[in-house]
Amino acid sequence: MARHLDNPPPRFTDDVVPEGAVVDGETHEGEVEDGSFDYVVVGSGAAGAVAAHALAESGASVAIVEEGPWVKTREFGESVYGAFKRMFRDAGTQVIEGRSFVPLIQGRCVGGSTVMNSAIAHRTPEDVLDDWTARFGLGGAITAKALEPHFDALERQLHAHAVFDDALGQNSRMFLDEARAHGLPAERMHRYEEGCRGSARCFTGCPNGAKQGMNVAHVPWALALGARLYCSCKVERVVVERGRAVGVVAWTTSTEPDARRPRRVRLHARRGVIVAASTIQSPNLLRRSGLRARSLGEHFQCHPGVGLAGMFDRPVDMGFGATQGAESLALRRSDKIKLETLAMPPELAAVRIPGVGRELMQRFGLFPRLGVWVMTVRAEAEGTVRPAWSGRDKVRWTPAPIDMDRARRGMALLARMMFEAGAREVWPGLHGVPTAIHSIDQVRLIDEVAPDPRAFGFIATHLFGACRMGPDPRASVVGPDFQAHEVAGLYVVDSSVFPTNLGVNPQHSIMAMSRLAATRIAAGEVRSRVAA
Amino acid sequence: MKLTRFEMAWAVAALVGVFPGSVDTGFASIASMDVPGFLGEALRRIPLRAALGLRAAIWIVAFAPLPTLGRFRTIARLGQADRERVLARLAASNSYAVRSLVMMLKTFGALLYAADDGVRARIEIPAVTANIVPLRVRRVQAA
Numbered sequence: 318m319a320r321h322l323d324n325p326p327p328r329f330t331d332d333v334v335p336e337g338a339v340v341d342g343e344t345h346e347g348e349v350e351d352g353s354f355d356y357v358v359v360g361s362g363a364a365g366a367v368a369a370h371a372l373a374e375s376g377a378s379v380a381i382v383e384e385g386p387w388v389k390t391r392e393f394g395e396s397v398y399g400a401f402k403r404m405f406r407d408a409g410t411q412v413i414e415g416r417s418f419v420p421l422i423q424g425r426c427v428g429g430s431t432v433m434n435s436a437i438a439h440r441t442p443e444d445v446l447d448d449w450t451a452r453f454g455l456g457g458a459i460t461a462k463a464l465e466p467h468f469d470a471l472e473r474q475l476h477a478h479a480v481f482d483d484a485l486g487q488n489s490r491m492f493l494d495e496a497r498a499h500g501l502p503a504e505r506m507h508r509y510e511e512g513c514r515g516s517a518r519c520f521t522g523c524p525n526g527a528k529q530g531m532n533v534a535h536v537p538w539a540l541a542l543g544a545r546l547y548c549s550c551k552v553e554r555v556v557v558e559r560g561r562a563v564g565v566v567a568w569t570t571s572t573e574p575d576a577r578r579p580r581r582v583r584l585h586a587r588r589g590v591i592v593a594a595s596t597i598q599s600p601n602l603l604r605r606s607g608l609r610a611r612s613l614g615e616h617f618q619c620h621p622g623v624g625l626a627g628m629f630d631r632p633v634d635m636g637f638g639a640t641q642g643a644e645s646l647a648l649r650r651s652d653k654i655k656l657e658t659l660a661m662p663p664e665l666a667a668v669r670i671p672g673v674g675r676e677l678m679q680r681f682g683l684f685p686r687l688g689v690w691v692m693t694v695r696a697e698a699e700g701t702v703r704p705a706w707s708g709r710d711k712v713r714w715t716p717a718p719i720d721m722d723r724a725r726r727g728m729a730l731l732a733r734m735m736f737e738a739g740a741r742e743v744w745p746g747l748h749g750v751p752t753a754i755h756s757i758d759q760v761r762l763i764d765e766v767a768p769d770p771r772a773f774g775f776i777a778t779h780l781f782g783a784c785r786m787g788p789d790p791r792a793s794v795v796g797p798d799f800q801a802h803e804v805a806g807l808y809v810v811d812s813s814v815f816p817t818n819l820g821v822n823p824q825h826s827i828m829a830m831s832r833l834a835a836t837r838i839a840a841g842e843v844r845s846r847v848a849a
Numbered sequence: 850m851k852l853t854r855f856e857m858a859w860a861v862a863a864l865v866g867v868f869p870g871s872v873d874t875g876f877a878s879i880a881s882m883d884v885p886g887f888l889g890e891a892l893r894r895i896p897l898r899a900a901l902g903l904r905a906a907i908w909i910v911a912f913a914p915l916p917t918l919g920r921f922r923t924i925a926r927l928g929q930a931d932r933e934r935v936l937a938r939l940a941a942s943n944s945y946a947v948r949s950l951v952m953m954l955k956t957f958g959a960l961l962y963a964a965d966d967g968v969r970a971r972i973e974i975p976a977v978t979a980n981i982v983p984l985r986v987r988r989v990q991a992a
Contacts, residue, residue: 407895666963
């Protein structure tokens, strides 16, 4: 084993990688031609890293190709902009277009979005799996029973547990008390972490290596089993010969604006190509690779979320505690909404705090008393994913009227809870409602706001669909065995194959589905449908 | 994409309108930070469309004193109180495009302003340069 960083001594999992296990496109000289592996995995996020690890565990040789850089734990800083420019797609400026612009948060680094999310572990709700069976014909292939051993294994591997008392934080503590006072069952978040110190820095990368993102878990574990990582390499297309996926062509990338000319990377896959590039990038990669399924890029869904901020009469201190420490699923089925907490970094809080000039400064000075609670909607609206003229990705989506209605009710509920928890003022962030409301009587203004998406400040974090799974090639992109209907040996294992959204944080479902797929592929349970 | 000297002056004036700092609040003004360096670097990194949006925001704010205050001068030629009036009206505009672009400008300002070590010290948050967070097992007591 060779030390990847010579100084100081290893402390985090990602400090040490086997000699020659990483080819870094930012610094690699010359082209990489015809590296040959059993499987090439595109993407190193929740889906790709887990698939790569499972395949490597089965004894297969594996290449992981990741578009972004590998930012190591000891490089993580406090600055949100520093994280945006190095680890987020489009430096954090990506948006969904529709009747309004909805910011879209995606990681673009080794570990993908697991580097900056809150590592929340929710098993796929059984009512969702039942719906997939009933409406999308996945019965028998994707079941709670089939997923259970994978959930069990992932929970063990990644230390999933409820947030410990000493890392909970006052923002989450107040939420739990208030939700229960409202008769809403609420729980501490289950997360993958080991040794969380409550730094409230999940969003910019855990500086303690406690959060079990893929950058410190399945990626280094796969490398230890012999896998090779090509980071800062963007896959341009999957190479298809005689109806079968046989490799990928990629180009080196850089996060630096004045980077050198890209170099070509060509990797051969003897047994298959596993696409796990995310709901946005996977369908466009398949399109660039020549797939033309009618449903490719269709049925995009998400969980739009809105954060409600309140100024309390006592310290909240969002700078301490689990970034997302508490939640309530009480209204997930009845109202399609989920309530949770969020420790917002000061840079984003300064945007969320209403006003400009002296008014903003006075409120910002009370940052230690600021609390943020979030409502996410299991939105029914569907959108599309297409390539944009610039070569980037174009996502079109507009929330449906019923989604707006649910969002409005969820926000009103959170506002009431905040006032009852002692908020002096609440900032709804809704156009048409005063920027600050000062009493519970004014919450009705939220209930009355026009259901216009342009009035709301949604953010999209959980993304689904666009390469939908199903048995019918006319209505889906991949079969229930994760293999593309059009190309043998081409598998899609990320949340783009999910027939619907979930209503809960999806990382656990993505990883379990991916592990299920990789296990079946490695065991030879998936047969080519197209003759090679 | 690069901003012209005039555009940069408008951008700095607008951001000072948003984040002026003051003695009574204990905050420094964003004017004391490297706004041109930050915006210049950001504009080289972000996609073209986002850069065009930011540039549009700067132009809207620059010439907003005329429609909002009836004054024929740019934002850079206004005093702080008038800048705040202009920006507050734009932020509450009925035009979705206008208020979204102004919010975008505020966002870029916030990314610079709230990353400043002095600002963070004022709100009791560790400096951006603090890479490894010391163990802080403590509770916030209710008042």
